[in-house]
Every structure is written in structure tokens, then in C-alpha cells.
């Protein structure tokens with residue numbers, strides 16, 4: 394059906410208007426500027442917690458985290474062995490599966506949590522953090538075909554924490570990975586000319602660069618005015634220029650009847666201070682680390698750690714490995730349950746956590762105490778509170794998997810990160826930015842209504858919007874809704890009456906990764922700063 398309208402979605406992980414607007418003004422992003430000129434732009438609100446591992450599943454399913462069950466980069470809770478999340482961790486049907494059932498061919502490239510690749514109609518390159526030596530494309534031969542054609546797909550990469558204080562070397566890798574991926578994306582679009590009807594391309598470069606180099610481009614950082622004049626700042630802007638070229642190149646492959654969406658999974662805020670949430674809980678008397686420092690010694694790493702170390706070496710990740718100190722669960726009342734970003738705390742509840750010690754009768758009291766102490770904690774260096782807001786689970790999460798959510802959800806105060814520190818609270822070191830709720834959406838196409846495009850819209854609106862754009866029925870009761878500002882009222886209204894089916898079959902209980910793959914993925918996550 395070559396003349397049916399198509400949907401091209403470009404995602405820049407972590408993109409934020411606060412960073413993009415000055416770049417737009419400087420003329421660094423001409424293709425984004427013309428997309429906005431043709432259509433509209435708004436804020437796109439992310440999920441709580443506000444990080445990629447929760448947000449992208451909400452993009453894929455159109456439902457809130459309480460309905461898809463992914464709250465952190467690791468599954469499981471407390472002292473049990475926790476595996477990195479994968480596609481199988483998403484407990485609701487994705488729009489890719491609905492498109493496949495409707496016979497719509499898709500091209501899905503680099504969307505996080507699409508490993509192991511789901512069987513879809515079309516082609517897919519998995520995104521996120523991948524174990525080496527496992528098939529990461531659908532069909533499986535695709536990776537080899539790209540390689541033979543001279544545009545191999547580089548997996549992983551851009552582990553920003555491992556380039557500590559070496560921005561030039563880090564930016565070299567960003568440029569190398571981004572250009573290789575762009576080349577592969579263009580080849581995929583061209584080969585699939587006329588066949589795909591929905592294409593999603595995600596770039597991580599924005600997120601990775603902003604984590605360590607936001608202070609060069611983000612006006613909310615106190616040093617940005619000075620730093621923006623440096624050579625490093627010029628190179629950071631060149632990354633955005635390169636991404637904008639890529640955006641233009643993909644958009645040039647669409648026609649005026651097609652819908653183009655530009656979005657991010659969350660926004661970004663600058664950081665000058667960082668918190669280690671478990672260390673803070675320790676300081677406040679809720680958590681104890683095991684007294685032994687054996688965990689830090691190479692002789693005591695144990696088999697899993699040893700495998701991890703080898704993998705780390707083989708992958709050529711730079712810098713030193715820092716190993717987390719073990720929590721003493723028998724003396725711990727509350728712990729950081731969103732390990733990747735420090736945005737969640739749970740009570741170490743008897744009967745729920747593997748080594749839980751808090752009696753269920755004391756749950757509310759302990760949780761109130763933790764909430765009160767954590768939110769009123771003052772950084773002695775600045776006199777400010779690192780935690781901006783705190784919610785109890787039931788205030789935020791209502792859904793089939795709300796029980797998997799952290800007992801408390803936290804939002805960092807401006808200029809604070811709730812992770813990436815070694816002590817309870819300290820100056821940000823190499824870290825320069827972290828996630829915030831307000832991401833971006835821009836759209837252009839025949840039905841995009843500029844006058845109604847004021848937003849803010851929700852990340853969970855995108856799945857229903859994409860399905861409605863190509864007339865594919867939704868089988869999921871979405872938390873978001875099809876956007877009339879994007880589709881026009883008639884199409885958006887029609888989407889509301891699509892038939893909802895029973896929830897998709899429960900996913901495999903087993904992790905998609907074996908022990909050594911899990912360790913390997915964890916090492917990458919360490920390099921990306923998502924684990925300590």
C-alpha cells in the first residue's frame with residue numbers, strides 16, 4: 394500500500410526544550426526548526442519514575458508503569474538476585490504487536506527494552522543494553538546483512554561514566570557510534586522503501602552526552618554561560634548538529650502526506666550535587682551495609698564478579714570498576730528500590746522482601762518515618778533539600794502491577810541527582826545532568842493542528858496516537874489517548890472505540906538472560922551510571 398500515510402517517529406532520549414531551544418536559536422538544529430515550523434511542538438510528560446527503563450515501556454505500551462510493571466533497570470526486590478529488565482519484563486502488549494496483528498509493517502530501531510527482539514511484522518534492531526553474542530535483530534539475519542552491506546550496527550557503547558573527565562575521548566565515541574547507526578538506519582529505510590508504514594528510530598546520544606556534559610549546553614547549569622564558550626561546548630553542539638542532520642535525512646525520505654513525530658522519553662535537569670540514596674538511608678539510620686569490606690577485594694569477588702570482571706575487560710570498557718557494598722538485610726528497614734536512579738525507596742518488609750525484617754503491622758509507621766526524614770534531609774554544604782517531592786506508592790500507582798512499584802517515589806530537587814554519588818551527598822563529579830519529567834514532542838503532517846498543539850501531552854499518548862494514525866485497532870486499554878492535535882478530531886475519536894482485549898498472556902517468568910549475560914549487561918549499566 395505505497396500511498397497510505399506513514400508514521401516516522403524519531404526519538405532523542407532525554408531531549409529537553411530547555412536545552413534544545415538555545416540550540417534552535419543558534420541555528421544548530423535547522424531540520425528540527427523546519428519540522429516545528431510545519432507543525433507543532435509541546436512538552437511531553439514522562440512517567441514516574443522518570444528514567445528510560447520505565448519510560449520506554451510506557452511509550453511501547455501506552456500504559457502507566459503500574460500497568461506494565463517496569464520500575465527499574467533490575468527486576469525483583471530487596472536482597473534477592475535481581476536481573477536486568479528485558480522485553481519480557483513488560484507485562485502489557487506493545488503497539489508493535491498490535492501493528493503486527495493489523496498487518497502493518499514496522500521498522501523499529503534502537504528502542505530500549507526491545508531485547509530479546511519480539512516477533513513483529515517488519516524489521517527490528519533491539520535497543521538498550523544488550524549482551525554480546527546474542528541475536529539482537531528481527532529477523533535474526535538482519536544484523537549480518539547490515540554488516541555485509543558495509544553498515545554494521547554497533548550495540549551498546551557511549552558508557553559515559555567510564556570516560557571520567559575525558560570529554561574529548563567520550564565525544565569521539567559518541568560521534569563514531571552515532572554516525573555508524575545513522576548509516577544503518579538510512580540503509581534500512583531505503584531498502585524498505587514503500588513497505589514500512591510505521592518507523593521508529595531512537596538515538597541515545599542526547600542522554601549520554603547530557604549526563605556528563607549538560608553543563609556545556611543546559612542553561613539551568615550555573616556554569617553554562619562560561620562553559621558554552623569552550624571548545625568542548627562547540628563539540629557538544631556538533632553532536633546535536635549531527636543528530637539534526639540525521640533527523641533531516643530521515644524526514645527527507647517521507648512525503649507531505651506522512652506523519653512525522655519527534656519526541657523524547659523524559660527531559661533533563663542539570664546537577665551540581667549528587668546523592669547516594671542507600672548511603673543517605675544509612676546516615677538516617679534505616680539501612681546498614683555489611684561490616685565486612687571483603688566485597689571490595691578482588692579475591693572475594695566470587696564467581697559471578699569474576700565473570701563480570703572478565704567481561705568488563707573483554708568489552709574494553711574504560712576506567713575502574715567500582716563494586717557496590719553489600720547491604721546487611723538483617724539490619725535494614727528501608728532500601729533504594731529504584732537502583733538505577735535513586736527515585737524509589739521500599740520498606741524491607743517481612744513476607745515480601747526475601748530477607749524482610751519490618752513487620753507488616755509496622756509498615757505505615759516505618760514508611761512515614763522514612764518519607765519524613767528523607768524529604769526533610771538538608772544538604773549541609775548548600776542548605777538545600779536534595780529531594781524535591783516524595784509520593785507514597787498508592788498516590789501514584791494504580792494498576793495491575795502497582796504492587797511491584799517502590800513504596801516511595803522521589804523526585805530530585807533542581808540541581809540534584811539522586812544517584813551517581815559515593816557518599817550520602819557530595820559535589821557532582823563528571824556527572825552534570827539527570828532525568829526530569831518534561832520531555833519533548835514535535836509533529837508535522839497533514840492533520841497536525843498547530844492551534845491545538847499546546848500540550849503538555851503524555852508519553853503514554855503516543856502508542857494510541859500511532860495506532861490510530863494507521864487505523865490499527867488497539868487491544869490495550871491505554872492510559873493515554875490518541876492526540877487530536879496530531880491526528881485531527883475525527884481520527885482521534887475513532888481510536889477511542891477500538892476493541893480492548895483481555896490483558897496479554899503473562900510473560901515468561903524466567904529472565905531472558907542467563908547469569909553471565911546478566912553480569913555482562915550489569916557491567917554495561919555500570920558504565921552508563923545506572924548501577925554503582
Ligand SMILES: [Zn+2]
Nearest residue numbers: 406407445658
Ligand atoms: Zn531516557
